[in-house]
Amino acid sequence: VQLVESGWMQAGGSLTLSCSASARSFTPRYMSWFRQTPGREQEFVASIRWSDGRTNYGDSVKGRFTISRDNAENTQYLQMNSLKPEDTAVYLCAAVVDYSDETETPDQSWEFDYWGQGTQVTVSS
Secondary structure, three states, X not given: OOEEEEEEEOOOOOEEEEEEEOOOOOOOOEEEEEEEOOOOOOEEEEEXXXXXXXXXXXXXXXXXXXXXXXXXXXXXXXXXOOOOHHHOEEEEEEEEOOOOOOOOOOOOHHHOOEEEOOEEEOOOO
């Protein structure tokens, strides 16, 4: 299974990223977004539970970014509003199929098995 990322600008300066799974039969437990900047560890951005849409966000993006999914299209989205220069990073889509913990949501990169190619997002001041 491949995760294919794309993105587009919206009127008003918002940016939306999408991530689609190549296989229709792919049913993740969670999909998520991480971001990476040179010299820094990968940072958790957001995740969504595929079955019910439950979401989780990193503190630095809460209230500005929104993660969503389209189960029929096997696609997740990340709408990014109120962008700041510090949001500049390579954004990576990730998915995990087998995640049995019912009390915690995955937010560490090692918990995810499938990764997209990464999309560079640059926000100028």
